[in-house]
Amino acid sequence: MNEYFHSVRLDEEKCKGCINCIKRCPTEAIRVRNGKASIISERCIDCGECIRICPQHAKTAETDRFNTILDYKYKIALPAPSLYGQFNNLDNVDYVLSAFKLMGFDDVFEVSKGAEIVSDASRVIMNSGKIPKPVISSACPAVVKLIRVRFPKLIPHILPLIAPMEEAAALARKEAVKKTGLKPEEIGVFFITPCAAKITAIKEPLILNKSNVNGAFAIKDIYPALFQIMDKIENPEDLSSSGIIGVSWASSGGEASALLKEHYLAADGIENVINVLEQLEDEKLNDLDFIELNACSGGCVGGPLTVENPYVAKARIQRLRRYLPVSCNHMENIEETKKMNWDKTLEGLSVLKLADNVVEAMTRLNDLNELHNNLPGLDCGVCGAPSCRALAEDIVRGNAKKSDCVFLMREKVDGEKMDTLVPAPFRKGKK
Amino acid sequence: MSNSVKLHYDVSGEDFTRAGEASGNIKKVLKEIGCDADLIRNVSIATYEAEINMVIHANGGVVDVDIFPDHIDIVLADQGPGIKDVELAMKEGYSTAPDNVRSLGFGAGMGLPNIKKYADEMKIETEVGVGTTIRLKFYIK
Structure with missing residues (x-):
């Protein structure tokens, strides 16, 4: 059995890579990668919130013909x-x-x-x-x-x-x-x-x-x-x-x-x-x-x-x-x-754990917290993760990079010039 | 110890609707570390009760959590009125909560007894007019 099977499907042609679904997903199971939404299978619970929210109707359920x-x-x-x-x-x-x-x-x-x-x-x-x-x-x-x-x-x-x-x-x-x-x-x-x-x-x-x-x-x-x-x-x-x-x-x-x-x-x-x-x-x-x-x-x-x-x-x-x-x-x-009884017992999964070993998980958690503190806290979703904390978590899990955050990148590159290049709400302006 | 996980939360005494946020966050972190479900429940209940107490009686305070591989230390400190008679306050059903709080279902006099029940160790330092500090210890088996 494929225990991570889910019936929500993406029509790649229709998906524009916007951030509506990543924001709506209650289990933070969606990331935008290469311009398309992608589901982290083990987190998806098939609630269908992404089907409901997608303005492009790119999310569908796999029904039969x-x-x-x-x-x-x-x-x-x-x-x-x-x-x-x-x-x-x-x-x-x-x-x-x-x-x-x-x-x-x-x-x-x-x-x-x-x-x-x-x-x-x-x-x-x-x-x-x-x-x-x-x-x-x-x-x-x-x-x-x-x-x-x-x-x-x-x-x-x-x-x-x-x-x-x-x-x-x-x-x-x-x-x-x-x-x-x-x-x-x-x-x-x-x-x-x-x-x-x-x-x-x-x-x-x-x-x-x-x-x-x-x-x-x-x-x-x-x-x-x-x-x-x-x-x-x-x-x-x-x-x-x-x-x-x-x-x-x-x-x-x-x-x-x-x-x-x-x-x-x-x-x-x-x-x-x-x-x-x-x-x-x-x-x-x-x-x-x-x-x-x-x-x-x-x-x-x-x-x-x-x-x-x-x-x-x-x-x-x-x-x-x-x-x-x-x-x-x-x-x-x-x-x-x-x-009407079940055939099998239901086994719990621990998808939230950062690592199997407690000490390793603690190290990762400290890294996560530090990263989170250094992220801008805007939860803009431009990195493809639903929140700054989710990005920090992706980074410590090895699924994303610090440079995925446009704001951290901006600070790395020459400050003043870059400032005019970012969208108006995020410009720092002259002090 | 350098490899402990430290968490800090300011508990606002102004906004009752936010009471329980700190304990909720601590629970999330413990799940990420992969702690045992019963331990998470014990920490969550004890911290929640102490957090609610800080909001009801002391106009808020601070929560400091220090997670080690074998145990968790939690310190909840406030600058509230202090507890006059700790022994009495530890009795089930004894409460000094105001009526408006009781109408929300709190103030049943189970706060401190529950904290004691769920924490492995509990110490109360309190001085009338100065404040109360509750130190909790939980062992990770």
């Missing part, structure tokens, strides 16, 4: 509940689901159905007391990756259950085998995804030997075709079978409220998530039972591959929920929880 569905005899679409929030005036999910069947899929299976079963299993695990509180949701793969690289001490708190997408895919395949008599591998299951992190979770799962999902299409890519087909549907098929609990997973707080516990926290937006994890690491949130964290603002409805504003989408889903029962899917018995 639509005709890969033709590789399978029976094709199933697996729409994430966040998809339902993308359409105006939708009061019946069946329009969306029926459109998939007219688009070339043989069947459609709601991820929200899987979510309701995962909610059932989560309640069982929460009540068992086996996981130290507060239990942290494992549904957002970007958050799981963030914990793995920056907060490895918190790994034992993560709810060790598969995501609703995986549960839904397993059930969809099982049902299809029964219905068609085909072999499991002849059935293709495709997730309709709001984010890049889910694509990574499919292609290189961290906690499963192999994903149950065969491929993924971005909501924003499939949206135009879906919308056109939906517009022409007059009598949709009766396909939906999930309730408020499942559909609510689309936005922040949905998963937590489905646990029916009082003491929970739901944070969304990557900066908020990091802040909560810092507090959790310092044992400041020990009175909570459950912590739901979503890398995107608003939750999955805020995914970088969605179309609509997350809060608009959330409001639409609230409207849609009014007509739904509480829950339609349940575990048949408690034993089923075991089927």
